[in-house]
Amino acid sequence: MKILSLNKISDTKRAGFTLVELLIVIIIIGILAGALLLVASAGTDKANASKIIHDLRAIKAAAIMKTSEDGNWSWVDPSGNLSDIREYIDRDITKSTVASYDIVPGSLNIGEVWVETANIVLGSGLKLQDIAEENGLYAQASVSGDYFAAGIGAKAYFQVK
Numbered sequence: 001m002k003i004l005s006l007n008k009i010s011d012t013k014r015a016g017f018t019l020v021e022l023l024i025v026i027i028i029i030g031i032l033a034g035a036l037l038l039v040a041s042a043g044t045d046k047a048n049a050s051k052i053i054h055d056l057r058a059i060k061a062a063a064i065m066k067t068s069e070d071g072n073w074s075w076v077d078p079s080g081n082l083s084d085i086r087e088y089i090d091r092d093i094t095k096s097t098v099a100s101y102d103i104v105p106g107s108l109n110i111g112e113v114w115v116e117t118a119n120i121v122l123g124s125g126l127k128l129q130d131i132a133e134e135n136g137l138y139a140q141a142s143v144s145g146d147y148f149a150a151g152i153g154a155k156a157y158f159q160v161k
Contacts, residue, residue: 041123048098049127052117053135055093056158059101059115062088063160073161076103076113098124103160113160125154132156 062085067073075084082094082103093101102116117137120128128137132148137156139146148156 045121045123045127048121048124049131051096052099052120052124052128052156053131053137055096055099055101056115056117056135056137058089058093059085059103060158060160062086063103063113063115067161073113076105104157115158115160117156117158120154120156128156 059082063076065088066075066085082101085103086092086094098121099117100119102118104114104116129148131137135158137148137158139148139154140157148154
């Protein structure tokens with residue numbers, strides 16, 4: 001004998017998901033994708049900051065090699081031209097997409113030589129700020145100055161001599 005139920009909904013099988021269930025799944029996927037993009041962006045910024053540090057060290061090494069060959073620092077151009085040391089650098093850093101570089105004489109002490117880094121991408125600049133002290137990046141061409149702080153138009157200085 002078949003028993004009749006007053007609630008016919010409980011007797012029928014559901015054919016699919018409800019709209020609320022689908023929306024919740026879509027929202028969760030969106031949140032996870034957003035978090036993944038933030039992590040990937042932070043990794044890219046840190047990689048660019050490391051690239052800037054590498055470029056600064058390469059310029060310093062090239063400047064020292066040029067000076068060793070010439071016997072003095074007279075080749076340093078106040079206009080900041082890197083053309084004199086390009087032959088000592090393994091790649092063309094003038095085409096860098098993360099920053100631009102110039103050689104500049106020191107502002108306070110005669111004989112100081114600095115590498116000026118400008119046009120730093122803001123995200124990379126924030127990562128550079130985190131590692132400025134341990135890598136010797138200054139806000140001005142002077143060791144007595146503050147360490148590099150990121151911002152629009154900020155420049156970082158790395159001492160060569």
